[in-house]
Amino acid sequence: MTSEDLLTARAAQFASLRPLHLDAAALGQWIASLGFATLPELGESADAAAELMEAELAALRLVELWLWPGIHRYCTPETLGYVYVAVGDRHPRSDFRRQAELKQVSWLAAEVYETLLAAPHALSSGGLRDRLGAERTSALTIEHALHDLARTLKVLRCGHAQGEALWRPLALAMPAIPPLVDKLSQVEAASALITQRLETQVCAPEEELAAFFAPLFSRARIHEALRGLDAARAIVQENLDGRPAWRLQ
DSSP states (O other): OOHHHHHHHHHHHHHHHSOSSOOHHHHHHHHHHHSSBOTGGGGGGHHHHHHHHHHHHHTTSSEEEOOSTTOOEEEOHHHHHHHHHHHOOSSTTTHHHHHHHTTSSOHHHHHHHHHHHHOSSOBOHHHHHHHHOTTTOOHHHHHHHHHHHHTTTSEEEEEEETTEEEEEEHHHHOTTSGGGGGTSOHHHHHHHHHHHHHHHHSEEOHHHHHHHTTTTSOHHHHHHHHHHHHHTTSEEEEEETTEEEEEEO
16 A cells, blocks of 8 residues: 555545535444544534534533643544543542642642532633632633643543533543543543544554554553454454554454
């Protein structure tokens, strides 16, 4: 297979997944099929998808991920489970305190998170400022703390209200997700996500998969997962411009 052949095959696969009519249900199915879509990747459907997305985020039928630098990707709660196994906290209601002591998160981020854990509903940066004390910090500073928390999967953006993003701790919004850390290994999570990625990308060399999943897994973990999938005959090797690559069996 040549690189041109692969580009053609990927375009055809993407076209086959695109819904004929885009509504909320179709958007969810499309995101599930694509795995980790970005709005720009949806092409001419991006604007319509963005309008539908906020309600889907609020209903927790879709999830916005802040793990990839400079871009938001979207996935389903089912896919989120594998992502959480890769980067989530084992004890999300308490680990943040130790992380603040180790300066892995800021003290403000820890305080914002603790406030969200105690809140009965999602809050905006303005609502958090009111609870923390307007004289102590600004809504903008709190927004930065929320973004840091989102980048470690502690909080999820749950749509908007009155022009402000709403945030909720993942542990409260989706309590079934954190326990997966003790039920699935990182290799199992990586194997599931690699399989999903190969379904949409048709074929990919190991270095491409490792680069894509770098925010989630080490290169060694991706290699281990590929070896396991190969041993299970779930994937087969393909020659891509003289380089080894992988595709689903």
